[in-house]
Amino acid sequence: xxVLSLVPRPGVIALALVAAxxxxxxxxxxxxxxxxxxxASLPMLESLGxxxxxxxxxQSVLDNRCVVCHACYDAPCQLLLSSREGAQRxxxxxxxxxxxxxxxxxxxxxxxxxxxxxAWRERDxxxxxxxxxxxxxxxxxxxxxxxxxxxxxxxxxAEGKRLPESVSLDIDxxxxxxxxxxxxxxxxxxxxxxxxxxxxxxxHDELATLTSWVVEGAKGPAPAPVLQVSEASVREWESFLNGxxxxxxxxxRYLYEHWFAASLYFDDQPVGRFxxxxxxxxxxxxxxxxxxxxxPYDDPGPTLYYRLAPIESSIVHKTHMVYALGPKRxxxxxxxxxxxxxxxxxxxxxxxxxxxxxxxxFAEIPPxxxxxxxxxxxxxxxxxxxxxPVCRGQVxxxxxxxxxxxxxxxxxxxxxxxxxxxxxxxxxxxxLPAEHAGNVLPGDIFLGYARDQHRYLDAREAAxxxxxxxxxxxxxxxxxxxxxxxxxxxxTVFRNFDNATVVRGFVGGMSKTAWVIDYPIFERLYYNLxxxxxxxxxxSHQVSTRLYMDHLRMQSENLFLGFLPEPDRxxxxxxxxxxxxxxxxxxxxxxxxxxxxxxxxxxxxxxxQAQLIEQLLARDTDVAGPxxxxxxxxxxxxxxVNATPAERQAETALxxxxxxxGAWVAPLPEVSLVRVRVxxxxxxxxxxxxxxxxxxxxxxxxxxxxxxxxPGDDTVTIFRGQxxxxxxxxxxxxxxxxxxxxxxxxxVSTPAQFESFVDTFGVRRTDRRFWATSDWLREDLRRAQPIxxxxxxxxxxxxx
Numbered sequence: 001x002x003v004l005s006l007v008p009r010p011g012v013i014a015l016a017l018v019a020a021x022x023x024x025x026x027x028x029x030x031x032x033x034x035x036x037x038x039x040a041s042l043p044m045l046e047s048l049g050x051x052x053x054x055x056x057x058x059q060s061v062l063d064n065r066c067v068v069c070h071a072c073y074d075a076p077c078q079l080l081l082s083s084r085e086g087a088q089r090x091x092x093x094x095x096x097x098x099x100x101x102x103x104x105x106x107x108x109x110x111x112x113x114x115x116x117x118x119a120w121r122e123r124d125x126x127x128x129x130x131x132x133x134x135x136x137x138x139x140x141x142x143x144x145x146x147x148x149x150x151x152x153x154x155x156x157x158a159e160g161k162r163l164p165e166s167v168s169l170d171i172d173x174x175x176x177x178x179x180x181x182x183x184x185x186x187x188x189x190x191x192x193x194x195x196x197x198x199x200x201x202x203x204h205d206e207l208a209t210l211t212s213w214v215v216e217g218a219k220g221p222a223p224a225p226v227l228q229v230s231e232a233s234v235r236e237w238e239s240f241l242n243g244x245x246x247x248x249x250x251x252x253r254y255l256y257e258h259w260f261a262a263s264l265y266f267d268d269q270p271v272g273r274f275x276x277x278x279x280x281x282x283x284x285x286x287x288x289x290x291x292x293x294x295x296p297y298d299d300p301g302p303t304l305y306y307r308l309a310p311i312e313s314s315i316v317h318k319t320h321m322v323y324a325l326g327p328k329r330x331x332x333x334x335x336x337x338x339x340x341x342x343x344x345x346x347x348x349x350x351x352x353x354x355x356x357x358x359x360x361x362f363a364e365i366p367p368x369x370x371x372x373x374x375x376x377x378x379x380x381x382x383x384x385x386x387x388x389p390v391c392r393g394q395v396x397x398x399x400x401x402x403x404x405x406x407x408x409x410x411x412x413x414x415x416x417x418x419x420x421x422x423x424x425x426x427x428x429x430x431x432l433p434a435e436h437a438g439n440v441l442p443g444d445i446f447l448g449y450a451r452d453q454h455r456y457l458d459a460r461e462a463a464x465x466x467x468x469x470x471x472x473x474x475x476x477x478x479x480x481x482x483x484x485x486x487x488x489x490x491x492t493v494f495r496n497f498d499n500a501t502v503v504r505g506f507v508g509g510m511s512k513t514a515w516v517i518d519y520p521i522f523e524r525l526y527y528n529l530x531x532x533x534x535x536x537x538x539x540s541h542q543v544s545t546r547l548y549m550d551h552l553r554m555q556s557e558n559l560f561l562g563f564l565p566e567p568d569r570x571x572x573x574x575x576x577x578x579x580x581x582x583x584x585x586x587x588x589x590x591x592x593x594x595x596x597x598x599x600x601x602x603x604x605x606x607x608x609q610a611q612l613i614e615q616l617l618a619r620d621t622d623v624a625g626p627x628x629x630x631x632x633x634x635x636x637x638x639x640x641v642n643a644t645p646a647e648r649q650a651e652t653a654l655x656x657x658x659x660x661x662g663a664w665v666a667p668l669p670e671v672s673l674v675r676v677r678v679x680x681x682x683x684x685x686x687x688x689x690x691x692x693x694x695x696x697x698x699x700x701x702x703x704x705x706x707x708x709x710x711p712g713d714d715t716v717t718i719f720r721g722q723x724x725x726x727x728x729x730x731x732x733x734x735x736x737x738x739x740x741x742x743x744x745x746x747x748v749s750t751p752a753q754f755e756s757f758v759d760t761f762g763v764r765r766t767d768r769r770f771w772a773t774s775d776w777l778r779e780d781l782r783r784a785q786p787i788x789x790x791x792x793x794x795x796x797x798x799x800x
Contacts, residue, residue, distance in 0.1 A: 432548065
C-alpha cells in the first residue's frame with residue numbers, strides 16, 4: 001500500500017522508486033475523465049470503534065498491505081512502514097536511487113544515520129501521521145496517510161480489469177512526493193492518485209484498522225524480548241568477536257565486513273529473532289551505540305565493539321540474506337581464523353587505499369582461511385551481490401545473463417591459496433573502484449583498471465604455466481566438490497530484468513554461459529558490489545562499479561572455458577559475445593589465456609559445455625542435489641519419486657513449458673507465481689514459479705539492451721515452489737485444469753491471445769483475489785522456508 005503521492009518531476013530519474021509506491025505514485029492521466037475534488041469532499045474513513053492492539057490488529061495490515069511496497073531503499077519517497085520508527089520518520093522528496101546524482105548524498109538509513117523525529121525533520125523528512133506536519137497538532141483523519149487512503153477509496157479501479165495505460169508502473173519513472181501542505185493541490189490535479197496505488201482496494205476492516213491506529217497515535221509494539229537462550233548466545237558471540245588478541249581483532253574485522261548485510265540467526269534455537277552485526281561505541285552488556293559509517297571498512301574511530309543488534313522491523317525478502325550462527329559455526333571460525341598458522345604484526349589501516357582492497361587489508365590472514373570461509377556459505381555471499389542494493393534496475397543487472405551456472409575453483413588448485421607469494425606480488429593490481437569514492441571519471445577508471453587487469457592476468461597466466469609445464473590443463477577435480485557434502489558448491493543465478501536471484505544447484509535448462517570463480521574473483525565480487533558499494537553515491541561511483549563488474553564476469557567465464565577442449569573455447573566464447581568481440585575487454589584485459597593448454601576433462605562428441613555441466617552434476621549427487629526433472633527431462637514425464645499425486649499431475653503438465661522456445665514465451669512476465677488449487681481449503685494447494693529467461697546476443701554494454709535481445713530464443717524455467725523477491729504476476733489454476741493452463745499458454749501467439757489467457761487464469765492488480773492470493777503465497781513461503789521467508793515487494797507487479 002502506497003501512502004503518499006508521487007508526481008512526475010522533470011529532470012530527476014528515480015531509478016529506485018517502485019511504481020507501486022509508497023507515498024503514492026501519482027497517475028499522470030486516465031483513460032476516462034475523473035472529476036477532481038477537494039480533500040474536504042473525500043469520504044470519511046471509519047475507525048473500528050474500539051482501541052486497536054498493534055500486534056493483534058495493525059501489524060498484519062501494515063505487513064501485508066503496506067510493507068509490500070514501503071520497505072528498504074525501494075520505498076517510494078523513502079517512506080518505510082516496516083517499523084513504527086519508519087512511519088514516524090515519514091517521507092522525503094529526494095530519492096535514494098538517482099542515476100543523475102553528481103555528488104554523493106548523506107545516507108538516510110533508518111535507525112543508523114539519525115534518531116528521533118526532530119532529527120529527521122532537519123533532514124527534510126515530512127510527517128504522514130500528523131496534520132499538515134505542524135508541531136502540536138493532534139493526529140487525526142487529516143493525516144496524510146489517511147487522506148491518500150481516502151482518495152483511493154473515492155476512485156477505485158474497475159475490478160479485474162487492466163489499469164489504464166496511462167498509469168505508469170515503471171520503477172524508473174520520474175516521480176516526486178506531495179507533502180501534507182501540497183496535498184490539496186495534488187488531489188485536484190491527480191484525483192486517481194490515491195492509495196493503495198494501482199491495486200485492489202483494502203477491505204473495510206483494513207481501512208478502519210489503519211484509521212484507528214493513526215487516530216490513536218500510531219502506537220507501535222513493545223520491543224520484542226530476546227529469549228534467555230538467545231541472550232546467552234549473543235553474549236558468547238560478542239565475547240568471541242571482541243577478543244583482545246591481535247589475531248582475533250583482525251579476524252573479527254574481516255568477519256564484520258562480510259556479515260554487515262546479513263540477517264544473522266542462531267541455528268541451534270527455534271526460528272525466531274534475527275540480528276545484524278554492528279560496530280558500537282558501547283561494550284557488551286550496555287545499550288548499543290552504533291557507529292554510523294557509509295561503508296563497513298570506513299574508520300570507526302578509537303572505540304569499537306562488535307555487537308549483535310536485534311532486527312526490530314518487519315522481515316522483507318529482498319533484504320533478508322540469512323547467515324547461521326551456532327556452536328558448529330563458532331568452532332569452524334576458530335579453526336579457520338584463530339587456530340590456523342599465522343602471526344599477525346599490525347591492525348590493518350582504515351585509509352581508503354588499504355581498507356577498500358581486502359588483499360592488502362587482510363594480507364596477513366591466510367588466503368586459504370578466507371577462501372574456505374566464503375566457500376562454506378557461497379550461496380550467502382553470491383546472494384549479497386546478486387540481491388544487494390547495487391543490483392537494482394535494468395542497467396545495474398544487465399551485466400549478467402538471464403540464467404547461468406556458477407561453480408568454484410578448488411582451494412587446492414587456486415594459485416592465490418597454494419602460493420603465498422602470488423597475492424603478495426599482485427594485490428596492488430586488485431584494487432577496486434570504491435577507493436576513488438566517486439571522484440574520478442568512469443572512463444578514466446575503466447581504462448586504468450583494464451590495464452591493471454591485463455597485468456594481473458598476465459602474472460596469473462605465467463604462474464599457472466610454471467605449475468603446469470606440460471600444458472596438461474585442468475581436471476574435473478579442479479572444481480570444488482563441496483568437500484563431498486556442501487551444497488553451496490553449485491549455484492544458479494537468474495537475472496529477472498531489473499533484479500536477480502540465486503538458488504542452489506544447477507536449475508533450469510543448460511545455460512548459455514557458466515562461471516568458475518576463484519578466490520581473487522570471489523573476494524572482488526563481494527567488495528565491489530557489497531562492501532564497497534554506496535547506494536547513496538554519485539553517478540561516477542555507480543557506473544564505475546558496473547564497469548568493473550564486466551572484468552569479473554569475463555574472468556569467471558574464461559576460467560570455465562579453460563575446462564573445455566581448446567579448439568572449442570574461442571568459438572564458444574564468441575557465441576556469448578555476438579556483436580561485442582571488438583570491445584577492449586574481449587581482446588585486451590580479459591582475453592582467453594588458457595589457449596595453448598589442454599584439458600584433462602574427458603569429452604565425447606557433441607555439446608562439450610553441456611557435457612562438463614553433466615559431469616559436475618554426476619560427480620557427487622549429495623552435493624548436486626536431486627536432478628532437475630522439471631527442466632531437464634530427456635524422456636517425459638520424469639516424475640519425482642516422493643512427489644504426491646497432485647504434484648505429479650501438476651509437474652507432468654508444467655514440464656511441457658520448460659526450456660521450450662515459442663511465441664508464447666515473449667509476453668510472459670519475468671517471474672510469475674502459479675498457485676495450483678488442489679481443494680477448497682487451500683491447505684494442499686501447490687506453488688510453482690515460471691521464470692522468463694531473456695536471450696541476448698551479449699551482455700557487454702550498459703545501454704541498448706533491446707537492440708541485443710533475441711526474443712525468439714527466450715525460454716522458461718519451471719521452479720518448484722516460490723522464486724525471487726519481486727513477483728511480476730500471479731496465476732491461479734485448479735489442479736483439474738492444469739493441462740488447460742499449459743495448452744492455453746502454449747497456444748498464445750498474439751497480445752490479444754495473451755490477454756485472453758490472463759482473463760482466464762491471471763490475477764490482475766485490480767482482481768478481488770489479489771490480496772487473498774498474496775496472503776496465501778506469503779503463508780506458503782513461511783511454511784516451506786521459515787528461515788528465508790520474508791515479505792515480497794509487489795512494486796514490479798505487472799499490468800497484463
